[in-house]
Amino acid sequence: MALRTIPPSRGPAKTSGRDRAERKLAFRMTAPSLVIMALVAAVPIGYAIWLSLNQYSVRTAGLSRFVGLENYINALASREWWAAFGQTFLFAGLSVSLELVLGTAMALLLNLAFKGRAVLRTVVLLPYAIITVVSAITWQTMFQPNMGLVTNVLSALGLPGGDVVWLGEHGYAMAVIVMADVWKTTPFAALIILAGLQVISAETYEAAELDGASKWQTFVNITLPLLRPAIVLAAIFRTMDALRVFDLPFVLTRGANGTESMSMLAYTQLRENRLVGEGSALSILTFLTVMVVSVIYVRFAGGNIRDVAKEEQ
Template sequence: MSTAVSPDQRSTTRKTGRQARSPSTERSRAENRLGLKLVAPAVVLMLLVTAYPMLQALYLSLFRYRLTNPDDRQFIGFDNYVTALSDQLFWQDLWNTVVIMVVTVAVELVIGFAFAMVMHRVIFARGVIRTSILIPYGIITVVSAFAWQFAFSLNNGFVNGWFSWLPWIAADTNWFGDHWHAMFAIMVSEIWKTTPFMALLLLAGLSQVSEDMIEAAKVDGATWWQRLWKVILPNMRAAIMVAVLFRALDAFRIFDNIFVMTKGAQETESSSFLTYRQVIEQFQLGMGSALSVLLFLSVLVLAYGIVKLFRVDLSQARGEG
């Protein structure tokens, strides 16, 4: 793991490191060859279990192919992609996915950071507090989804009863009866479930921030707010990026909460739910494959975007910097 150094110091270290490595010796080449041999079995295995299905999906996506009607399989080129991309449902679902991702990751980042601070600073009952914060993450998403579905249920939920003093909640608010209410319920379940994960990743980053630097800032007269923004957060950038990247990709693939809570009704369907329905429910192997290829590309673009946005070298996040 990288030690806490300022970005300027870090770039100097990196440069020197690179210079030291650049003249390649016989020995380093031999090491490289050995390295390649060592990773080769893992790479072959990865190719078998990931590349093969991906290529198969790519191939299938060029066909009109329904599992219950295999004789009617027909090569149609990129028609499935054209149909999907020109369909309003695809964009609606992509929009839902992005909304869920942006809102949940933003809320989780703030709450997760607060939890990480609590876990980091707490001096009494440390184990109990840390464990209780992590409990929701230990619960299976489907179970959490069912629990929240019951909580928001019109017939036997407690949300309407407890919060009916709020102007926008009535005793007969049907949480799964319209788009935004249902989206809210889904996002609450998602946030409740995964905030601890975010907190855990941020805690790791937080514990990397040198106490000396915070101490020094304090001596220099920096306020708590300034210490947070000028010292703690910049030095946690790699950890924040990893947390945001993991959670954003995770949230982008949201499926279970929607499956349990609304089954996609009230236009709450996500991109992965749409793909699931085409392949698994409707046996449209061609269209479903096209959608999964599109989903894969979206995830790729997203990951690239986040890495670029935070301008962090991934190798640093792994502690090689």
């Protein structure tokens, strides 16, 4: 798709024996991963697709009939799906952009040589080490009226927000969900970006300094362009996770006040309402949404990664 497999400069001598041997080796090296992925990912997805094409009796276990795409049609015609769709994208857009900006800043900070850098690196990783469900409960108690850390501090300082029922209103609830996600996963973005930062050679900066570039110019013209592959990679991973968000709204709001995500809606239909067919259709729709977004990203990033690889050689 995005990557051209054969570099154009290689020209006509492309089907030599050595090339063929190389392709064979490449195939042998990727095949085990693809087989494992097929087993752990494709089989459950296939099963979910099969489930989504049937309707299941709520009363008698095991009783089902094939309904084709009816579940999908119902889902796509429902207001709940489109509401969840919009909310999930709102959440992903807000949290991923915040995470990338903060993650880049954090990575630049972690890359500086100063006393206490090791301590900072450890501290910054702490949120990432905490299970999402637990961190969601922590954020919930922090924003609880009258007994939460944030609400109490805001009231004590006389700032607005102290008497707000944060999780009881759409805007505020979404803000808490985004904050909890940013808190937990910014370190992840920062780590990927930090790895990208450490690949940039010191000579490039030396050259910029000799040319009299200011710090800001150096950042905009050297650091950012060379960091782009790392930032795009962080964006891919974070967006795909954010679009599948489940634990945060599940714990914080249970989907109330219009904060239900696509995954949550699928879960509710599948598990709580026992609508196995419709729930599966919803989860396949979620899967397709994420797939489409990720294919767009990889197309965009694929060319980028290729350019960088070319420059290296």
